[in-house]
Amino acid sequence: MIQENCRIVDHSQLAPRYFKIVFSSDHIAKTARPGQFVNIRVSNELTPLLRRPLSIHQSDPEKGTFTLLYETIGYGTELLSKKLVGSELNILGPLGNGFEVVNDIALLVAGGMGIAPLGFLAREAIKSKKDVYCFIGAKNEGLVLCEEGLKSLGAKVTVATEDGSRGEKGLVTHSLEKFLKDFRLTIDGKRLTIYACGPRPMLKAVAAIAAQNNFECRVSMEAYLACGIGACKGCAVDTIEGYRMVCKDGPVFDAKGIKWE
Amino acid sequence: MIQENCRIVDHSQLAPRYFKIVFSSDHIAKTARPGQFVNIRVSNELTPLLRRPLSIHQSDPEKGTFTLLYETIGYGTELLSKKLVGSELNILGPLGNGFEVVNDIALLVAGGMGIAPLGFLAREAIKSKKDVYCFIGAKNEGLVLCEEGLKSLGAKVTVATEDGSRGEKGLVTHSLEKFLKDFRLTIDGKRLTIYACGPRPMLKAVAAIAAQNNFECRVSMEAYLACGIGACKGCAVDTIEGYRMVCKDGPVFDAKGIKWE
């Protein structure tokens, strides 16, 4: 973990409100693990005052760069989207616990921008010879990210779009359920973990599916952050063991532990 | 008076902290009088919140442009100095009463950035066939503005720099006093008005000199503004008739009326 000014080495728009940004930082590129995030000061002004958390999508230790994918939601991400290649932003990271790949099969479920941390995880899981299945959910074809990249790495990719413009029509959780029905029988001995990131209702649904099937499930949670390092207790998520901090105890949690209510 | 988005058509640096900026606005260019100012929203952020007042230095009704000269003092003017040609800023103006040239001889005394409104005044006074004498005071040679321009218009220009790097050495008020000593005798019938803009201590000194010599004297005053149009009573200046508003009753006041204390 370090706080430093990082230069933007690449910045491009992927879809109407989706962007990809590449920063240079030896430290972050070398130490980042999938599921971790950085906390970015998008402006030196007093408004917006707080940093903005974004998951690390990819890191290249050789080049000393790391990549983020983000969606413009409000003021902070809008400001970020206007930053030019060559300029520097103050970044704190890498933060959070990250994913740990324990079983032989990694089943990744991404809703919308949820693909951001899962892309990194897919790459690392494939490197360590796991079977990787990716479920990518999006509103429509234009918002499906990383499909080709993940396929070329060797992941088995299923796409679901709400309007059916690409892949299966419907929610990604529906595709997941359908898949698991048949797949359960073929696992034979190999153990499987589900990793999910996306909107909370999606995570809740994935957690329920995992529980039904008795699979391990890890979810990457969001909360409004202040310090980003565990000091202020601002980013509580309610778990069966009490409040836990998204920024330090998470963002990755065992889905069984979350009080989804 | 109008509030509108004005495009920056030119922007250049004149000295380490002096800038010249040209905006396009038919309305302001056509209606502005010397001594009036505009109130500029230098940023759409919440900090800085208030507009920044700058005097109109020049206006070109044909081209529909007007020019400002400014010094970077703090946050607002720093932000302004970074605005690019082609971008738009929200401007309220023209505001204030402005100078009125009544006598045959106009004696202009500028301290530092005080030249900003006086440049406009000099041009108009020469147009209406007045004799114009300009006293330009600056810290050093690099900060002397408009000397050549005023000369070529036909004004008689005296420069005073504090370090003597150009023109007379010393304060501009000193040059003024020296000049008036001899000049008083030669006026014969023609009446003279002194117009001054600059730091308050300088204005006070000019006012004293004018009083001694029994000349009319008009000074352009500064105050922190909020509304800029006379509604909030924020920009009071203490006069013998009570508080008057810099933005509406001024910025130009009869020097005799100001309580210089």
Add this chain to the structure above:
Amino acid sequence: MGIEIAGIKMKNPVMVASGTFGFGEEYSELYDLNRLGAIVTKSVTLLPREGNPPPRIVETPAGMLNSIGLQNDGLKVFLEKHLPYLSKFTVPVIVNVAGETLDEYVDVVKALSKENRVDGIELNISCPNVKKGCMAFGIDPKLTEELVKAAKKASKKPIIVKLSPNVTDITVIAKAAEKAGADALSLINTIMGMAIDIKTKKPKLAMITGGLSGPAIKPIAVRMVWQVAQAVKVPVIGIGGIMTAEDAYEFMLAGASAVQVGTANFVDIESPLKIIEGLKKYI
């Protein structure tokens, strides 16, 4: 968008706040005042007040301090000059009244009550920038009650009481005002603040302290509006840092029936109009 507050009919729930709009004269050169929900005038006092020495204004993070000190020409000039000017418009006029003593308030209220063009009276018991009176009333529930009672007795016009945020529990004052017969409450006035120039080592305002307004205070204002809206039955008018329609709607969700726009007038002359337009999406 039309509403009725304390019996005053407005085209929309967006007024301009006292002290930020003068008596409308300056702004009338810039747009048609009849587009506003209502105009709340600068505070009018019985006698002319010359206000505080300058500097009176200083910028702060997302806000500003002012210490105008109720500069105004007094009741007589108001009646002779400012009110007749406002008669050129049909927009409701709410006259904000301030004073050092109860009698001063009552005298002004009485005089205003006779004027047809006055649609309502806002009692400013919350100005932090004068040495005597005003905020002294607004931080003491007993004085608030007395003053509001006296004003109600003196006038048949709707009486809006403008509350001070510089108190431990604003609902206590709000209830006192309601009990005394206030037809509506408006809040908040500015919060006492201060800024020091580190170069001169002196306060930036000649009066040392001033009133904080602007976006910086919005969260405090929303909280107080929410507290007061739950504590009283009379309508509440939300004020404090409203810059956009979204801000205005936030106050309405907190329980305000209408809003007043203050500092935003300085930042963007058209902000009340933009807020009115923007609110159409929400209400």
Add this chain to the structure above:
Amino acid sequence: MGIEIAGIKMKNPVMVASGTFGFGEEYSELYDLNRLGAIVTKSVTLLPREGNPPPRIVETPAGMLNSIGLQNDGLKVFLEKHLPYLSKFTVPVIVNVAGETLDEYVDVVKALSKENRVDGIELNISCPNVKKGCMAFGIDPKLTEELVKAAKKASKKPIIVKLSPNVTDITVIAKAAEKAGADALSLINTIMGMAIDIKTKKPKLAMITGGLSGPAIKPIAVRMVWQVAQAVKVPVIGIGGIMTAEDAYEFMLAGASAVQVGTANFVDIESPLKIIEGLKKYI
């Protein structure tokens, strides 16, 4: 730059404020804690507190609201885990103490008094984010006096009393604390505020209201520090929106002997260090 406040010797007058720095553990990974004037810990309560439901944080113009609700592991874990960790450093440790009842405060103060590593105690009588106790003490001069007296009786450690800005007249509370024997006063804690999400139409914080901190409140904090510094003889520690050395110096000009940096820690981890460095120009 070295100062002594309430008998606590500090290398410089810049502390980190309670609740924004945990118990120093996280920040110690980022820089040497010994560079700070002092560490003020997160509030410690007698028993563990799980804090308020999320969301607990929301951004506002030039500020933020929090409603953490004093989440902490309680006195026992503090003594067993956090305090020993801090023993690795030489920086003065001021333990911030909160409670629902007078006895709770006293029990914690007593226990802390036995610890060598505790250089001072800050009584938090100003947290707006808990239903019982805490700010209830800080808005009532009698309760303040009682509590401070009891704490002084229970301990020989320097006692700093942290005041609430949510009062009509902060000097009344300040004087009560001084009279009861407070060795220093620190102010301000957060100001009660609220924000509503106009999409969901619900408050953005689960607890509805929260405490406002950051640059937005600086003018209010400077004003209160100035008022209190004139009203009492004990040293005053300035808190509220300090982001830069210039802000810190502004508080000192208002009468503060030292400052605490809170929200700025979130914006720039290094801000206390930059403030220390920058202050060298001024003092």
